[in-house]
Amino acid sequence: MTNRDVSDLPVDPPSMLDTAQTTPLDPTQPTPSRGPQTAAGLTAAQTGRTAHTAHTAQTAQTALQAAQAEFSPSGIYLNSASLGLPPARSLTDLQRAVTHWQAGTADPPSYDRYVERSRELYAALVGTAPERVAIGSQVSAFVGLIAAALPAGSEVLVVEGEFTSLVFPFLAQATRGVTVREVPLEDLAGSVSAATALVAVSAVQSADGRVADLDALVAACAAHGARTLVDTTQAAGWLPVQADRYDYTVGGGYKWLLAPRGTAYFTVRPDLADGLIPHAAGWYAGAKPWESIYGTPLRLSPEARRFDLSPAWHSWIGQAPALELLTEVGIETLHSHAVGLANRFRAGIGLGAGDSAIVSLAVTEGVPPALKAAGIAGAFRAGRLRVGFHLYNTAEDADAAAEVIRALVR
Ligand SMILES: Cc1ncc(COP(=O)(O)O)c(C=O)c1O
Numbered sequence: 001m002t003n004r005d006v007s008d009l010p011v012d013p014p015s016m017l018d019t020a021q022t023t024p025l026d027p028t029q030p031t032p033s034r035g036p037q038t039a040a041g042l043t044a045a046q047t048g049r050t051a052h053t054a055h056t057a058q059t060a061q062t063a064l065q066a067a068q069a070e071f072s073p074s075g076i077y078l079n080s081a082s083l084g085l086p087p088a089r090s091l092t093d094l095q096r097a098v099t100h101w102q103a104g105t106a107d108p109p110s111y112d113r114y115v116e117r118s119r120e121l122y123a124a125l126v127g128t129a130p131e132r133v134a135i136g137s138q139v140s141a142f143v144g145l146i147a148a149a150l151p152a153g154s155e156v157l158v159v160e161g162e163f164t165s166l167v168f169p170f171l172a173q174a175t176r177g178v179t180v181r182e183v184p185l186e187d188l189a190g191s192v193s194a195a196t197a198l199v200a201v202s203a204v205q206s207a208d209g210r211v212a213d214l215d216a217l218v219a220a221c222a223a224h225g226a227r228t229l230v231d232t233t234q235a236a237g238w239l240p241v242q243a244d245r246y247d248y249t250v251g252g253g254y255k256w257l258l259a260p261r262g263t264a265y266f267t268v269r270p271d272l273a274d275g276l277i278p279h280a281a282g283w284y285a286g287a288k289p290w291e292s293i294y295g296t297p298l299r300l301s302p303e304a305r306r307f308d309l310s311p312a313w314h315s316w317i318g319q320a321p322a323l324e325l326l327t328e329v330g331i332e333t334l335h336s337h338a339v340g341l342a343n344r345f346r347a348g349i350g351l352g353a354g355d356s357a358i359v360s361l362a363v364t365e366g367v368p369p370a371l372k373a374a375g376i377a378g379a380f381r382a383g384r385l386r387v388g389f390h391l392y393n394t395a396e397d398a399d400a401a402a403e404v405i406r407a408l409v410r
Contacts (some may be wrong), residue, residue, distance in 0.1 A: 132267050145276050213287065235256070273306075334391055
């Protein structure tokens with residue numbers, strides 16, 4: 001199992017997390033309450049009780065409303081496809097960690113609990129086992145491992161306009177004769193051929209939110225002996241994803257998974273893991289990270305953790321509580337809420353229903369000032385307005401955005 005207890009470590013200082021549960025840092029400034037759900041979640045992390053228990057104790061709607069109470073955007077926030085918002089529980093733990101850091105009482109080994117809890121919760125979210133999940137800070141670093149392992153002369157199939165962290169690592173292998181073929185998203189499955197070594201695709205396109213037909217892709221790749229690499233960055237957190245259906249997946253945590261920037265995940269089919277060289281292995285890729293901080297021999301974890309990159313600690317402190325919250329709400333509720341709001345917004349501007357939490361629109365030049373005046377946050381990607389709906393958004397958000405944008409759609 002991937003789970004290690006802090007007490008297994010050679011140095012056994014009091015865990016920051018343990019301390020944080022019981023003792024406020026400064027009695028004159030009590031740390032903000034996390035609320036009953038959060039306390040249950042983190043206690044679950046320590047006792048082994050799953051967040052699922054908390055979920056079944058509430059209706060989906062109650063869990064969603066409780067989760068929404070943890071967010072406080074100043075306006076109408078429709079930019080989760082760029083970066084997600086942190087829940088109160090993440091801020092509580094981050095503030096506590098920063099206070100410890102400032103006071104010189106931070107305990108780095110205790111941060112491992114956040115990493116391991118995130119690994120477990122991400123694994124559960126995408127339907128795989130924690131042993132199959134590696135962690136790092138950026139998607140592109142993991143894609144680079146796959147690109148470097150391709151035989152010379154391989155063809156990689158990608159989607160036109162794909163996010164470049166999923167494309168550049170393959171283009172960078174051009175000197176070895178690796179070629180990249182770009183096709184429209186709707187032609188992806190039909191373009192797989194016997195010459196294709198790997199198809200790399202985002203489950204949801206960053207530029208415009210289109211959802212890939214991964215069933216068709218898996219079938220086409222099986223028929224032609226091609227491998228699949230699916231990027232979950234714009235999907236995990238609102239769209240159900242089953243990582244074990246694909247040979248490799250990569251995903252960043254700072255959008256729909258509500259982490260600070262600096263968390264990323266990689267899954268690899270166990271029988272393919274030996275085909276990848278852990279090019280960037282460091283101390284954290286060791287079977288016991290705190291026992292592999294010096295010297296030879298190479299002693300990597302037998303699990304996917306051998307592809308771990310040493311964690312950007314504070315990012316993971318924000319990530320684990322956020323994943324607890326998403327788990328409490330549940331992926332079915334997250335999905336129906338986000339797509340329901342996107343479709344409410346679409347209806348409000350005269351568009352038919354879609355299947356994505358992200359809506360992309362050609363709009364007039366009047367939109368940026370109109371959005372600013374209304375306090376609406378969106379983004380411009382590939383020359384179009386991109387808005388996204390997540391658990392913290394409401395029907396009022398969708399209606400207010402539609403009201404502002406309706407007359408400005410091209
Ligand atoms: C589909 C997709 N993949 C990856 C990323 C981020 O990549 P990286 O972690 O390499 O910065 C983004 C960011 O927008 C994205 O939309």
